[in-house]
Amino acid sequence: MSVTGPPEAYRSLKDALSRSMPDERLIDDPLRTLAYGTDASFYRLIPKLVVRIESETELVHVLSECHSRSLPVTFRAAGTSLSGQAVTDSVLILLSRSWRGHEILDEGKGIRLQPGVIGARANQLLAPYQRKIGPDPASINSCQIGGIAANNASGMCCGTAQNSYQTVRDMRVVLADGCVLDTADESSVASFRSSHASLIAGLEILAKETQADCGLADKIRHKYRLKNTTGYALNSLVDFTDGIDILKHLMIGSEGTLGFISSITYDTVPDEPCKAAALALFPDMATTCQATIALKRAPVSAVELMDRAALRSVQDKPGMPEVLKGLPEGAAALLIDVRGNDGAVLEAREVQVHASLEGIKTLEPLVFTREPSTYELYWKIRKGLFPAVGAVRETGTTVVIEDVAFPVDRLEEGVLALTEVFRRHGYQHAILFGHALEGNLHFVFPQGFERPGEIERYQALMDEVVHLVGVEYGGSLKAEHGTGRNMAPYVELEWGGDAYALMWRIKALFDPESLLNPEVLLSRNPTLHLENLKPLPAADPLVDKCIECGFCEPVCPSKDLTLTPRQRIVVWRELARLEALGEQTSDVDRDYRKRLWQDYRYQGDDTCAADGLCATQCPVSINTGDLIRNLRRDRHLGKAGMARLLGRHFSGATRFGRGALNAATVGQALLGDKGMSHASHILHRLSGGRTPQWLSSLPQAASIKVLSQPMGGDSSQDKVVYLPSCATRVFGSDRHDSESRTVMELTLALLDKAGLSAIIPAIPGHLCCGMAFQSKGQFKEAEHKARELNRELLAASQNGRYPVLCDTSPCTLHMQGSLDTRLTLMEPVGFAHEYLLPRLDITPMTGPVALHVTCSSTRMGLDDAFVSLAKACATEVVVPPDIHCCAFAGDKGFTTPELNQSALHGLAESVRGCVAGYSNSRTCEIGLAEYSGIPYRSILSLLDSVSQAKGDPSPETGSDLSPQ
Template sequence: MSVSGHPRAYHELKTALAASIPSERLIDDPLRTLAYGTDASFYRLIPQLIVRVESEAELILTLAECHTRGLPVTFRAAGTSLSGQAVTDSVLILLSRAWRGHEILDDGAAIKLQPGVIGARANQLLVPFKRKIGPDPASINSCMIGGIAANNASGMCCGTAQNSYRTLRDIRVILADGAVLDTADSSSREAFRRSHGELLEALERLSRETLANPVLADKIRHKYRLKNTTGYALNSLVDFTDGIEILKHLMIGSEGTLGFISSITYDTVPDEPVKAAALAFFPDMATTCRATIALKKTLVSAVELMDRAALCSVQDKPGMPEVLKTLPEGTAALLIDVRGDDEAELESREAQVHAALEGLKTLEPLTFTRDQPTYELYWKIRKGLFPAVGAIRETGTTVVIEDVAFPIERLDEGVLALTEVFHKHGYQDAILFGHALEGNLHFVFPQGFEKPGEIERYQALMNEVAQLVGVEYGGSLKAEHGTGRNMAPYVELEWGADAYALMWRIKALFDPENLLNPEVILSRNPTLHLENLKPLPAADPLVDKCIECGFCEPVCPSRDLTLTPRQRIVIRRELARLEALGEQANDDDKARIEQLWSDYRYQGDETCAADGLCATQCPVSINTGDLIRSLRRERNVGKAGVARLVGRHFSGTTRFGRGALNMAAFGQAVLGDKGLIKVSQTLRKLSGERLPQWLPSMPRAASVKVLKRSVNRDDRIRDKVVYMPSCATRVFGANRDDQESRSVMELTLALLDKAGFEVIIPAMPGHLCCGMAFQSKGQFGEADHKARELNRELLAASQNGRYPVLCDTSPCTLRMRETLDERLVLMEPVNFAHDHLLPRLEITPVDECIAVHVTCSSTRMGLTDKFLALAKACSTNVVVPAGITCCGFAGDKGFSTPELNASALQGLAHQVKGCVAGYSNSRTCEIGLSLHGGIPYRSILSLVDRVSRSKEVVERKERVSEA
């Protein structure tokens, strides 16, 4: 159902807003309106205009201009919502990075957060205080506070006691008429009472009427004994009598239909540090539900239920316990999590669990684990269930997740009845899991809408599920995912006519024109949930299993510049859909295809770092960089000869690079930084953006003579290591103005000598390359050729893997691990220094503040903890900037697409202010980090060398002294 206005109205709106908001934040091109307008649900509506707001003033202006034209408005934070709350075919207000403010209050007892703060970031801020926010949705690493509050999201451990409604201290909201209320500010409250006294009196009157209706009041109390996000928070009318308190709590779970949450202050909850978990297997669902009811009386943090089908969906994934494959049919499992402030408290709570489950049959003895990897594996099983179905679904189908809650005392019969309903309608592939302690269950199943009869089958299922859960069992049709579009037609069925009429009265008080996110929560359209369904056509095997959840977005370096991995996939799918029309495509379709491909060149391709970090967050491990590299291969097929020429003369290529740096150094000496930047920008423009941009942080040229020098001249027997300097360190030397004047090669050789290693340099070091530079351009043939060359030389130098191989650049090491012989022991600077250098060196940490940048390749190789441990062994004060993931330099993107590097590192300088230097393990990354951090960034080996002495030398001196 369309709610948008006439196209002319949107043009007039954009013109009016352009007087105050920069045009680059007023988006109406076909590519980005589709990409930015897509959320995690199975609905598609394409906005007519997207407004990236950076302040309350801009948001109020946008609301006013939309109201003047009668245009509906929807607010969007992260877009991880599953029920269609964040899509519109009208005006979408998108939060920019300007909404990520935060303030710790009362020594961590409370935290004030703007809506653009990611949930996990809030908890990270509270770590020093041993506190956390109450809500803990499974998407907490991606979803934002605005969505968490607007949907009253809960999660694994949250229950009903620690959700946003219960832990809300204060809120700052902007209403449809532009009025601002900050409940933490007494002057704001008083001003609001004067300006909006009628609204507050009306809310207080609704409260009195509700309390005077004992049947309705009791029903409300019953409904919120359960997890419940269906409809508005009517419990605010029975929990409070003051108008401001009612308004404050009505905003929680209102899904942007009553106003905009500008900030929220949470009372935080304890984050108990000692944790353990057990995976308990029961012979059948009935026993599992009885166990859940028994555990309700214990002090457990979470109890997660999983049926046999759910366990089957993840049993073949890497790292899963073998026992999952051997469980009999009918088995169900509980993931039981217990936490405490210390070991004694944890043991006491474990004992409570054992006592509660005594007499109930389990397939294996119940055992708690404190082992961190095992603990994380158990939770990985649980959190991987929803996307696991997405990964194995038939291409072209979507994934539907239903989120219901039964009264806990009727959980076992409710589960049985619901399972029968799914089987009755042919949904044999549905899996069941959920937060069992609250009677909250998720049913997940693949659903196609293209084949005849599928929409009708889905409608019949939903009708029966709604009747069963909402009426017969008095449960919740939406326990924690918000009402959205897919449950709006059933709100009245669950709540009854009186409560439903009360909700419409609330909506009319706040939004009489029905312009704030219409058709969400309340709708008079009985088939709303069957309309505007998202197509998911086959596009590419690399990404067809994507369910568009958005988990990838927070780590993408282009997220604030162009597209994210999810959005790149959305556009690729749209192109596939249009191209599949073939001869049926009309002129408009053909023009759209041409325009999308043209815009995608920059938005999707040129600004993609292809770093693979998206795969680390993706529940089904999709590396969108592989998709982009594949597209580059298709586009650059005619350049294979050039790539081959460069690869066959690679020594000359690196010599040319060093020569260019020497020429740039001469130009800088003559023209100065500003002059050279201006000349570089002019030449780059004249070349059609093909020439690289000169950067003020451009280093000196490296000298490769160091590789030919004689090392380890003494006759001592030493351990051997093969040292493979990357092409980046063979080209780029130290920063021009840095106190550390040695190149990475010099640092590496000095450290290896100090630690007592005999160094082996492979033959033809100037010619060797891992192939990543070619792979990133889509030149896979030459990339593979260079990898084969390197493989041959490293096997020879290491005597077929007898000696470890150290590469001084992390991204190259990752590429080598992915392509070279498994016999080779391949290590990069952090791994090698942590495991092999620290034991051989005497370390005296410096008492100064340093910054650390964990590269994307280090993250992908699982080296984050070692990176931090190494840095903390060398310095007493280590800063890891928050929100800085991949730096976006991406080999040469920092030169060819410098805006990507600038966007990815926005805010870095502020976070590293006060640090004397920064350290990383990729030379090109360090160039961009130095530029945008405002401090020199060097190899981590520089820090290790600075703070270390050879233990062998120290011990020798001590023996001489004693003699």
């Protein structure tokens, strides 16, 4: 059922808001309302207007204008909600990047966070204090604080003792009437008690009545001994008597139906640094549950249950124990996590775990791992179980996840009963996993809604599950994922009439007109959970397995400019659905499809960096960039001849590039930076983006004479093939930088210093790995250039006898996937660790340096090695925490400069005080220098400046890399 207003009300609202807000933050076009209106649930509603707010003042204004028109409002954080909490067909409010503020309090014992901070970022901020926030949902790398608090999300380790309800210290909240309350500010509280006396009194009356009703109070206490997020936090009415305390705790888990949390202060919890994990395998579920109960008395941080179907969905993942593939059908596992402040404590706790499981049969000996990569793998697999199930579902179906909690002493019989319910309704592919110590189980199953009878089958299943868990076992229907739309019709069944009526009274006190996220958490519509179901049509095999979880979004460089990978897939699916209808569509649908295609060119294609970072975060490794490159191939079929011409005359193309740089240098000398920028901006706009935008950090042209000069060293030296990329053959040094050498010059100098003899492949000016062509969708020419390069590198390296160093990381990554496996292909970071550091003496510099870990380095698993190399060369290394990819993306820094600018927002502030920055991609360094205010160079430049050949006299002090 829709709760919305007439079209003219939304037009009026947009007109009113446009008087104080820029149009780009008032969004009502079909593409972005569809994309931004989608969350991780299996529901779809398309908002009439999306408003991206930047401040509390704006929010209050938006609420006022919506209230005057009786238009419902829904708040959205990261959109990782699984139960339909963050979808609407009215007004959707999104957070801009200005909502990512934070403040460490009391030496880490507290932290104040704005709602746009990602959960993992909060823990990163607290790590130096060995503290963390209590909630630890599986989506912590993607979900935001606003959603964590609004859903009372918990997770693997926090149980019921460390969730948001238990660890909230204070909050700042905006209510439906626009009033702002800061519970940490005495004057704000006093003012609120005066202005909202009736609300405070109403809450205190509800608390007094509830505490006086012994039966209801006991029921509430029982419910919250379990994990429970069904309905409002009624425990606030038995835990507190003061209206402010009650209000503060009611906001937790209220899913945006009572107000907007504009900041929250958490009491943090210890984060013990020493960690170990074991994957305990048991012959059947009964034994697994017995082990769970035994572990309740052990000093464990988490115990995660996985049934055989869950293990089957991940058993083929790289690094997983081979034994998983041979487990008997009824087997199950517990992932046991143990932590301590030091190794001795950790070992003692491991011993206690072994003692607790004494006499309980396991299929394999219990072995703990402390090795970080294996430990992280176990947890990555566990956190990715839900999306992993999505990857094996039938195309066109969705994935349903629910999370229930049984009293832990009845876990075994509850699991068996739940399994039987699934079998009886024909859901043989359901999997079970969850937080065993809390009796909290997630059940996940693929579900289609298109075929006749499927909705009825789903309803019958849910009706029986709800009765089983909520009535027969006295458990909770929603342990930690929030009530949402999927469980709102069942809240009364779980809680009973008295408690349910209490919840409606709470809603009426805060939001009497029911304009805040209506139909979520409470609803009188018994079929709400069966309406507005999201279609997931087949669109492309590259992305059909996506379940729109949103895990990919934090690392996407276009997330604050246009679309994220999830949103690109959402719109692509809609385009595929419309294309499949063919001529059956109406004129309106045809116009809609045409508009989507037009807008997708910029929103989906032009502003996609295609960096592949999305695949590193996706539990099923979907690289949305591959989809976009295919789209570019189809769009640019007519340009294949030009691509072939460039590829066959590549030396001339790079000479032309150097000539253009020389011309730009002359133009800058005549016009100055401002004049050159203004002139190029006009040309860029008039040409429709085809003329590159001039940047003040544009380098000088590179000189390639060095490649024709005799190389240093003699025949007795170890040899390495050095391949200068086309980028370093075109772009020289930054004219503002004191480092005047090109990347080629400093690389050769460093190799010579390390006693390595460089072999330059034949015809180096003509060679290209093909990535530049592939990124434009010119796959045939990309393959041709790769074949050329492969031939020359095999010859130069004597069929792989010598390693190949390429000075540009993205090119190296591309070559690793396209060239002969006999070649050892390395970029600067990996090469430095293996071949340079052992041959050099290092005297680290004392000034702070900035480091940009390129997306290609991350994809190659070199991010830690990159930081390690920088720290070997400098005593202070700054890695900006929120920048994952610069989005220069070859030439997009010139053709779509707003993408590069958006991706590097905040860089200058992050690196303030650094003398220089370092990376391993020349084009990336251009954009980084443009938006940071400091020069960026190759990481090999840093290594060269602080190193001497083994045995050479060392300088008295470390190098000073300050610009001259």
